[in-house]
Amino acid sequence: MYRTNTCGELRLADVGKNVTLAGWVQRVRKMGGMTFVDIRDRYGITQIVFDESADAALCAVANKLGREYCIQIKGVVSERQSKNDKMPTGDIEILAKELNILSESITPPFTIEDNTDGGDDIRMKYRYLDLRRASVRKNMELRHRITILIRNFLDSKQFIEVETPILIGSTPEGARDFVVPSRMNPGQFYALPQSPQTLKQLLMVSGFDRYFQIAKCFRDEDLRADRQPEFTQIDCEMSFVDQDDVLNLFEDMCRHLFKEVLNVELPAKLQQLAWHDAMRRFGSDKPDLRFGMEFVELMDVLQGTGTFTVFDTAKYIGGICVPGCAEYTRKQLDQLTDFVKSQQVGAKGLVYVKFNTDGTVKSSIDKFYSSEVWQTLKEKMGANDGDLVLILSGDNANKTRGQLCSLRLEMGDRLGLRDKNKFECLWIVDFPLFEWSDEEERLMATHHPFTMPNPEDIPLLDEHPERVRAKAYDFVCNGVELGGGSLRIHDGKLQEKMFQILGFTQEKAMAQFGFLINAFKYGAPPHAGLAFGLDRFVSIMAGLDSIRDCIAFPKNNSGRDVMLDAPGSLDPKQLEELNLVLNLKD
Numbered sequence: 001m002y003r004t005n006t007c008g009e010l011r012l013a014d015v016g017k018n019v020t021l022a023g024w025v026q027r028v029r030k031m032g033g034m035t036f037v038d039i040r041d042r043y044g045i046t047q048i049v050f051d052e053s054a055d056a057a058l059c060a061v062a063n064k065l066g067r068e069y070c071i072q073i074k075g076v077v078s079e080r081q082s083k084n085d086k087m088p089t090g091d092i093e094i095l096a097k098e099l100n101i102l103s104e105s106i107t108p109p110f111t112i113e114d115n116t117d118g119g120d121d122i123r124m125k126y127r128y129l130d131l132r133r134a135s136v137r138k139n140m141e142l143r144h145r146i147t148i149l150i151r152n153f154l155d156s157k158q159f160i161e162v163e164t165p166i167l168i169g170s171t172p173e174g175a176r177d178f179v180v181p182s183r184m185n186p187g188q189f190y191a192l193p194q195s196p197q198t199l200k201q202l203l204m205v206s207g208f209d210r211y212f213q214i215a216k217c218f219r220d221e222d223l224r225a226d227r228q229p230e231f232t233q234i235d236c237e238m239s240f241v242d243q244d245d246v247l248n249l250f251e252d253m254c255r256h257l258f259k260e261v262l263n264v265e266l267p268a269k270l271q272q273l274a275w276h277d278a279m280r281r282f283g284s285d286k287p288d289l290r291f292g293m294e295f296v297e298l299m300d301v302l303q304g305t306g307t308f309t310v311f312d313t314a315k316y317i318g319g320i321c322v323p324g325c326a327e328y329t330r331k332q333l334d335q336l337t338d339f340v341k342s343q344q345v346g347a348k349g350l351v352y353v354k355f356n357t358d359g360t361v362k363s364s365i366d367k368f369y370s371s372e373v374w375q376t377l378k379e380k381m382g383a384n385d386g387d388l389v390l391i392l393s394g395d396n397a398n399k400t401r402g403q404l405c406s407l408r409l410e411m412g413d414r415l416g417l418r419d420k421n422k423f424e425c426l427w428i429v430d431f432p433l434f435e436w437s438d439e440e441e442r443l444m445a446t447h448h449p450f451t452m453p454n455p456e457d458i459p460l461l462d463e464h465p466e467r468v469r470a471k472a473y474d475f476v477c478n479g480v481e482l483g484g485g486s487l488r489i490h491d492g493k494l495q496e497k498m499f500q501i502l503g504f505t506q507e508k509a510m511a512q513f514g515f516l517i518n519a520f521k522y523g524a525p526p527h528a529g530l531a532f533g534l535d536r537f538v539s540i541m542a543g544l545d546s547i548r549d550c551i552a553f554p555k556n557n558s559g560r561d562v563m564l565d566a567p568g569s570l571d572p573k574q575l576e577e578l579n580l581v582l583n584l585k586d
Helices: 056-063 120-125 134-156 197-205 243-262 275-282 330-340 371-381 397-414 455-460 492-501 506-522 534-542 572-577
Strands: 018-031 034-041 044-051 070-079 092-103 179-181 189-191 210-218 230-239 271-274 316-322 351-355 361-363 387-394 425-429 434-437 442-445 472-477 480-487 527-533
Touching: 018 044, 018 056, 018 092, 034 056, 034 070, 044 056, 044 070, 056 092, 134 210, 134 243, 134 534, 197 210, 197 230, 197 506, 197 527, 230 243, 230 534, 243 425, 243 472, 243 480, 243 527, 243 534, 271 275, 275 397, 275 425, 316 397, 330 397, 351 371, 361 371, 371 387, 387 397, 472 527, 480 534, 492 506, 527 534
Parallel strands: 044 092, 271 425
Antiparallel strands: 018 034, 018 070, 034 044, 070 092, 179 189, 210 230, 230 527, 316 387, 351 361, 351 387, 425 472, 434 442, 472 480, 480 527
């Protein structure tokens, strides 16, 4: 038996017991004739004591232990004289009787502690060591717990878990696919699934009624904090439901998760906000509602009421009111101006108006407007003395709102208003069914070609498809889209109309989606679905800034696995077997 107990479970009630522990050496400390070794496993840390006066030979071996040696200890549980209230096992220690070195370790490249001295690159290269750190391991344990809770919840709601294939056909509509050459079918390729979308719809045609899967998905797209080339979805589909059925069920699931994991009570009914209202009020379809500073449109106040040409020629003027910040210095305001003019945001400039506590007004453009205009602005913004108003304008309303959104979030960060222990969740609904692609020079499906149009807007499909709303919905928490889905088209004629608007010929539609089109000829039920990003869900509950920290073996910002050194080159023989020609230059 390698161990009788873990390194995190022994307490004062165990004093006097003979125990065997196994784990890794956290640290070694020598004090006079005593050597103290902290031994660590997944469950915690326990202090081991070697007494030179009791067993000099054993103590000599302990003195040679290095960090991360894997060892086995046999001894007696004893009450500590100097207790450590910072660790659960801090009331006891083990008086060592036997020490077995199971495996030696070279000196690790960074300390295996919460506050490690290792940078991101070195920790990712030695990820198997990084995973020994308690702070990282807790993220994995949280991920496990959330996954178990989800499976149990969906099982209780009559969902059945079905695995769908990883090797499928390519679907050009959407992000770029990762492709896999087929050795047995020369010149042909599989694609890795961006989601199990069409497959889960086929399961509804099959009569499975309620499906879910903790599904691996793959997208070859540029990376950022909330994206990885491979990620995990909580993928779900239901038959014979409308939008409210879907929202109510998964709202209950989220409420269950927040209560069980964080002991946080979500409201009995979450807010639903239409996409157009979210863009108008926050400049984002994933608004952070933990703080205010809603947009106020100022065209009627500032256009044509002064001599400031920039505003007079703008297509959009909007502002936010920042409470209590009229005291901002010129340096702080210059920093904000540099922020909005950065490449990341892309605004041409920033206008500020200070409503000082003494009742005076100071603005970067005060010479262009009268005191009456400033008073009207103050009323329109709902500002008080001591508040700061920040204003952006531009030729494109949506673009300028996006820039104002970045400024709003920046102010939320600066003022400490984006508390990671506070959770504000909502549904975004009534998305546009289509969006214009400058690259493709045509309308594209905002979500995917199988999204149901709002029945009220179906008459607009022929003349004004850009005005059609989708029966689609996103679940947003703290400014992060955690999941989304839609009602699906189950009527063949309506699906054909969608393909026509998207520029598909009948031949092209059949070539790419013929299997689904044909399946719908056999009595497709009304159905709808939703997928949550498991990585994002875990990261927001753990208070992380990046989903990478809750994935066991993530990729870096260049899409590389620096631990496995992947992607890498293939041997010419492998390329030949796959019928891939490698062009080599002299």
